[in-house]
Amino acid sequence: MSERLWWQDGVVYQIYPRSFMDSNSDGVGDLEGIRQRLDHLAWLGIDAVWLSPISPSPMADFGYDVADYCDVEPLFGDLAGFDRLQDEARQRGIRLILDWVPNHTSDQHAWFQESRSGRSSPKRDWYVWRNPKPDGSPPNNWQSVFGGGAWEWDEASGQSYLHSFLKEQPDLDWRNPEVVEAMHDVLRFWLDRGVGGFRIDVIHKIAKDPELRDNPLHESGHPGYLGQRHVHDENHPDTQEYLRGIRRVLNEYDARMTVGEVFIVDPKVAASYYVNGEGLHLAFNFAFLRAPWSADTFREETEAFEAALPGGCWPDLVLSNHDVPRHASRYDDPVLGEARARVAATMLLTLRGTPFLYYGEEIGMRNVAIPDDQILDPVGIHIHPAVGRDGERTPMQWSGGNGAGFSDETPWLPIGPDSDERNVEAQRDDPASLLCLYRDLLALRRTTPALHRGDYRSLDAPEDVFAFERRADASRVLVALNFSGGERRVKLGASTVRGGLRTVHGTPLPERTDEIHLAPSEAAVLVVDALD
């Protein structure tokens, strides 16, 4: 087996900085708050933290509109505070991964301010400016992901600029080598400061058709962004060259990583972003974000991504993030919801690949219903309240009482109505809690080579059960996940069980693997001998 790296063997935990811990009573989380909560992360047993954007931002898209890539947003702290957080995280064996937003800046970024100052600006061609068509209509038919056309008319300079998201998020022009160089320097700025790597925002958007041709329309006839086939504004073949360039920068440093957001569900497309080991270290596999609660679907999606991956490349696993409803809500059920959250955790932490946890999932946080007049997310405002993302971004629930241990002021988003019962403090000393299950799974994963680096092989199983084997040399583990609301008997060979865990707390492990009884929505992880 080739040399193993921390980001392959390890587990990443995503923090949405506005919502993790408020240390200065302004209702918004900050870096000092994260520092104060590092012991939780060390106790849990994760290896790296991915911070959603922390750079100065007018917050039109809550940090994904960056006004200065090489500094820290004052709401969150400053560079010295960042260094302190990073040092203290490293002392606990935790690396920091930053969010790098290469497709667009804020319209308040000095580059864009300069660019929009006039047609002869030296930074004019850092962004995508075009004349309207002779009839005065926009330069092409591209649409913003966040609703409406993708072009904004600038009266002062008499041209329009491209914005794939909000008009406050103008797209950089990656065809300009100066832009590429400047963005590579941003990577170096943070790599020099010691970060472990980057989560890369909407990487499938950075290369566009050089002629900016119209996208063909979709057969669906759907209006707006969803009604187009994105052949000219997404996933352009030239992306591969930009990915190689990014990789060369990372290769200037030891053992750093990138994970790219490729918001395209086709596994072959996502896998192409690894560029056979010369591009991204990981491309997010988002198939699980859309998967219904079904053993067959999870098995099929796992195997489709495995099959699409170039040789030697490593998969990843995601159930929740800041853009989609939390999986404990997606898979909730009045009777089986809690049990399902335990099965989901077991699947995420035992399949082959680097798992990405989303803050709060370890205590089973649910999406929070946001009253219409409190919606802040631009997607909720511009597209539809029902698809707004505030509900998955609410404050971390640390303890009961007002502010849930997150803040002693009114928090920027409402706190979950279940925070008095569902919080870290209440679960930490309860061995039957979801939090303790996450901790147990993380510990088992860390100490069992089959789980953090082994091969994957699917096993025959009864209906609604997803069973698989993980194996690395002498280390071997069998996993059975019961997705059904009924009991299941599973036969997984005739091995003697040496250890492991099951998600119904307090039930003993079976002695052998030839007759495993799984309760409704129960999972079992069984460590067995390699040679059985």
Ligand code: GLC
């Ligand atoms: C990515 C981010 C999302 C953001 C968008 C625009 O999809 O995950 O939160 O709104 O990019 O930057």
